[in-house]
Amino acid sequence: MKQSLRVYNTLSRSREDFKPIDKQVVGMYVCGPTVYGDAHLGHAKSYVSFDLIYRYLKHVFPKVKYVQNITDVGHLTDDADEGDDKIAKQSRLEQVDPMAVVEKYMFNYFRDMDALNVLRADIYPRPSGHIPEQIEVIQSLIEKGYAYEVNGSVYFDVSKYDTTFDYGKLSGRSIEELMEGSANRTLNAQSEKRNSIDFALWKKADATHLMQWNSPWGKGYPGWHIECSVMSQKYLGNNFDIHGGGLENAFPHHECEIAQAEAHTNQPFANYWLHNNMVTINGQKMGKSLGNGIFCHELFSGDNHQLSRAYSPMTVRFFILQSHYRSTLDFSNEALEAASKGFLRLQKGLERLDSIDVSSKSSIELDEFENSLYQAMNDDFNSPIVIAKLFDGLKMVAELESGKSMMSDEDLNRLKNIYTTFFYDILGLKTEESTGNSNELTDELMELIIEFRTAAKIQKDYATADKIRDKLKSLNIEIKDQKEGASWSFES
Numbered sequence: 001m002k003q004s005l006r007v008y009n010t011l012s013r014s015r016e017d018f019k020p021i022d023k024q025v026v027g028m029y030v031c032g033p034t035v036y037g038d039a040h041l042g043h044a045k046s047y048v049s050f051d052l053i054y055r056y057l058k059h060v061f062p063k064v065k066y067v068q069n070i071t072d073v074g075h076l077t078d079d080a081d082e083g084d085d086k087i088a089k090q091s092r093l094e095q096v097d098p099m100a101v102v103e104k105y106m107f108n109y110f111r112d113m114d115a116l117n118v119l120r121a122d123i124y125p126r127p128s129g130h131i132p133e134q135i136e137v138i139q140s141l142i143e144k145g146y147a148y149e150v151n152g153s154v155y156f157d158v159s160k161y162d163t164t165f166d167y168g169k170l171s172g173r174s175i176e177e178l179m180e181g182s183a184n185r186t187l188n189a190q191s192e193k194r195n196s197i198d199f200a201l202w203k204k205a206d207a208t209h210l211m212q213w214n215s216p217w218g219k220g221y222p223g224w225h226i227e228c229s230v231m232s233q234k235y236l237g238n239n240f241d242i243h244g245g246g247l248e249n250a251f252p253h254h255e256c257e258i259a260q261a262e263a264h265t266n267q268p269f270a271n272y273w274l275h276n277n278m279v280t281i282n283g284q285k286m287g288k289s290l291g292n293g294i295f296c297h298e299l300f301s302g303d304n305h306q307l308s309r310a311y312s313p314m315t316v317r318f319f320i321l322q323s324h325y326r327s328t329l330d331f332s333n334e335a336l337e338a339a340s341k342g343f344l345r346l347q348k349g350l351e352r353l354d355s356i357d358v359s360s361k362s363s364i365e366l367d368e369f370e371n372s373l374y375q376a377m378n379d380d381f382n383s384p385i386v387i388a389k390l391f392d393g394l395k396m397v398a399e400l401e402s403g404k405s406m407m408s409d410e411d412l413n414r415l416k417n418i419y420t421t422f423f424y425d426i427l428g429l430k431t432e433e434s435t436g437n438s439n440e441l442t443d444e445l446m447e448l449i450i451e452f453r454t455a456a457k458i459q460k461d462y463a464t465a466d467k468i469r470d471k472l473k474s475l476n477i478e479i480k481d482q483k484e485g486a487s488w489s490f491e492s
């Protein structure tokens with residue numbers, strides 16, 4: 001690593017030097033999906049983002065222990081303490097057992113993440129497999145006075161916790177603000193709670209509830225928040241390095257995780273909190289209720305009315321990586337078309353680099369190029385800058401092909417290694433063969449033509465370069481020369 005890694009920590013609201021507890025093993029927990037439906041573009045944004053982070057940590061440190069849960073019980077439809085269990089609800093809709101729902105959509109989740117080349121985590125714990133551990137922690141919280149039982153349900157006492165700790169330190173919300181905001185809420189279980197902002201650790205189950213377990217408080221099931229606290233600490237220890245997830249889960253989910261964990265152990269929970277931002281579609285928030293969600297398998301097949309065509313998994317991954325993980329990702333067909341062309345151009349550049357065979361005195365300095373890539377990744381995993389730098393580096397490839405620049409075998413191998421490391425290992429991209437789709441074939445042909453024109457310009461054969469441009473213009477294809485390289489578009 002050329003410079004120290006700095007990350008944006010939601011807990012401190014600032015960039016910090018990343019200092020792992022154990023330099024030999026970095027511990028990272030990321031909130032995984034609730035598997036009651038197929039993965040959508042928002043899931044892709046989240047898990048590609050954390051795959052980038054995971055890959056870079058693996059590149060920098062000797063070992064990373066990555067834990068990502070699969071929620072199979074306890075996540076209610078209002079994301080808090082009310083409503084139906086999302087998986088139980090889906091099981092009734094599909095008329096199958098809840099665990100059949102879990103298995104079906106968990107399989108589909110891994111299918112789609114594998115297509116996006118998302119590396120598997122080391123451990124995928126499920127709440128249903130950790131009921132005893134959750135009961136044990138809940139009992140501890142009751143004994144310490146941070147939780148109380150009412151009619152077979154157990155709630156966390158936020159006010160009691162806040163007298164010693166700081167509830168709201170992750171989200172920046174004060175307990176007074178939260179109390180005021182919830183004063184007018186009318187929830188079914190509200191009367192059971194001592195305060196409106198208390199949250200469920202264990203929920204009593206009636207006879208119709210399909211997923212329930214025995215507990216000291218009667219038959220029931222765990223709350224959504226306690227699951228992640230218990231499973232992350234079981235596999236990473238009471239205090240670990242990184243906790244990640246979607247920004248929409250910072251409150252209440254992650255805030256509640258911190259409260260439970262720190263009340264139980266009386267020590268810090270996760271040191272660094274990393275959150276990825278959301279996906280919008282043409283500037284509007286993406287969501288099932290708005291009818292504008294796009295599943296991953298629809299992106300790959302084109303089977304959605306919002307898609308102009310199918311897009312390959314690597315095009316989707318490249319599209320996501322062009323946006324910083326903490327930035328909003330806005331979907332549009334135009335943006336995906338641009339990503340398709342950009343990915344193809346970079347892939348072809350790597351193929352051209354691999355075919356170059358030169359042996360002469362080196363005249364290209366590689367240190368600055370390599371350092372710029374590490375500097376971008378060390379600046380809170382800035383993948384858009386890395387991609388821009390890799391495009392800049394293609395100018396070196398063109399100069400080597402044209403003979404304008406020279407490079408020794410040693411430096412050529414180093415340049416190839418730099419591209420291999422960042423394109424494949426860190427960005428997690430992989431080369432794709434053309435599927436024969438007419439749009440993809442057009443992209444490939446145009447990128448090849450642009451390469452010929454670029455080579456002509458490097459050799460100062462401007463007559464040929466202008467002839468290519470003018471011939472394309474007669475076919476209603478416009479070539480635009482930009483700082484990052486030439487692009488093309490059909491003229492309307």
